[in-house]
Amino acid sequence: MICDNCGSKETYVKEYHHKYNDIEFYSKRRFCSKCNNLVYDEELDNEASKKAIREKNKILGVDPDKIIALRKKYNLTQEQFSKIIGCAKKTLISYEQGTSVPNDIYIVTLKMLLENPNIIKPMIESNLSRYSQEEYQKITSKLSIIYDEEDNKKENQELSKYNGYTEYSLSKVKNLILYLSQNTILKTKLLKELFYCDFISYKNIGKSITGLEYKKYQFGPVPRNYEQILNKLIQSKSISLNLIIDSDYECNQISSIEKPNTKDFAKEELDIINRVIKYFKNYSSKKIVDYSHKEKAFTDTKENNLISYDYAFDIEDI
Ligand SMILES: [Zn+2]
Structure with a gap:
């Protein structure tokens, strides 16, 4: 040179110490x-x-790393995220790579999104024409998973005797349901088996498996928001629900579609789950409901109230 x-x-x-107007940074330069x-x-x-643009973007409040983190948080592709912002995909790529400074209009949008990610859904709703129906469904189903996870985190942040002093894990709930419904299971029975898996785990290893809270319903202990959980799994095509009419009994049958990821469970947890499955293998829905009605967890809890995991110690070993 x-x-x-x-x-x-x-x-x-x-x-070299660079300093122009409001930006300042160091980078290597060549001198004679x-x-x-x-x-x-x-x-x-x-x-x-590149560094100059990055610094500028940081000052503008649209740090490339934060843009990438936000997009990844919602599991969106660059194509999907650029539609939400309203820019071309290649424009978004240049912002993420820090090779260009966003236009004023995109700066406003990006800053709003970074400061308050919850506006992502209303933003989509107000620009529906940008999306095909398929795209819209894909994006909103991704968002609903995140929103639900955040809700559950908020609700269940505090470890207590109602979640078995265990942090709620959506992925464990999902995999446990998939595992229990591999060979098709009646809905009522599934809800009871979830209860036994979590409570016996608490009794044996001091933690519940999923962090789920259980309520006393008239037909036994069930996960607090089980309808929501099952609906979500049906929507994401992880499980299917079939109404079967068995003699004069109406029953909901649940079958897994996705394969459970057993790596989500510790060895001792999987052992408990297998024991529960084996023990109740030949139980009808009615029989397992009757069985659960004898538990202190059920008899000593008021209807619609949360069940304390303390009652786990009164449950017979399975
Ligand atoms: Zn020279």
Whole structure:
């Protein structure tokens, strides 16, 4: 590399303090050894201008790393996220890579999204024409999973005797339901088996498996928001629900569609789950309901109230 100023070929690289208007940063630049003039170096100069754009974006409140983190949080593709913002996909890519400074209009949108990610849903709703029906469904189903997870985190943040002092895990709830319904199971029976898996786990290893809370309903202990949980799994096509009419009995049958991920469970948890399945293998819905009605967890809890995991110690080993 040659110095434009004096023609010398001797150059050196040093950390340079850049300061223009409101931005300030350090990056390596090349200088002439004779006259100390700045010497053009494609690689270093590109790096410096990238840094300049990054710094500028940070000051504007649209830090590329935060944009990527926000998009990933909602599990959105660049294509989907660019539609939400209203820009072209390649424009979003340049913001994420920090190779360009967003236009004023996109800055406003991006800042709003970064400051308050909850507006993502209303933003989609107010620009429905941007999405095909399929895209809309894909995006909103991704969002609903995140929103539900956040809701559950909020609700269940405090560890207590009602969740078995265990943090709620949506993925464990899902995998446990998938595991229990592998060979098709009646809904009522599934709800009871969830209860036994969690309570026996609490009794044996001091923690529930899923962190679910259980309520006393007239037909036994059931996960507090089981309708919501099952609906979500049906919507995401993880399980299917079939109404079967068995003699004069009306029953809901649940079958897993997705394969459970057993790696989600510790070995001792899986052992408990298998014991519960084996024990109730030949139980009808009615029989397991009657069985659960004898538990202190059921008899000593008021209807519609949460059941304390303390009662786990009164449950017979299975
Ligand atoms: Zn020079």
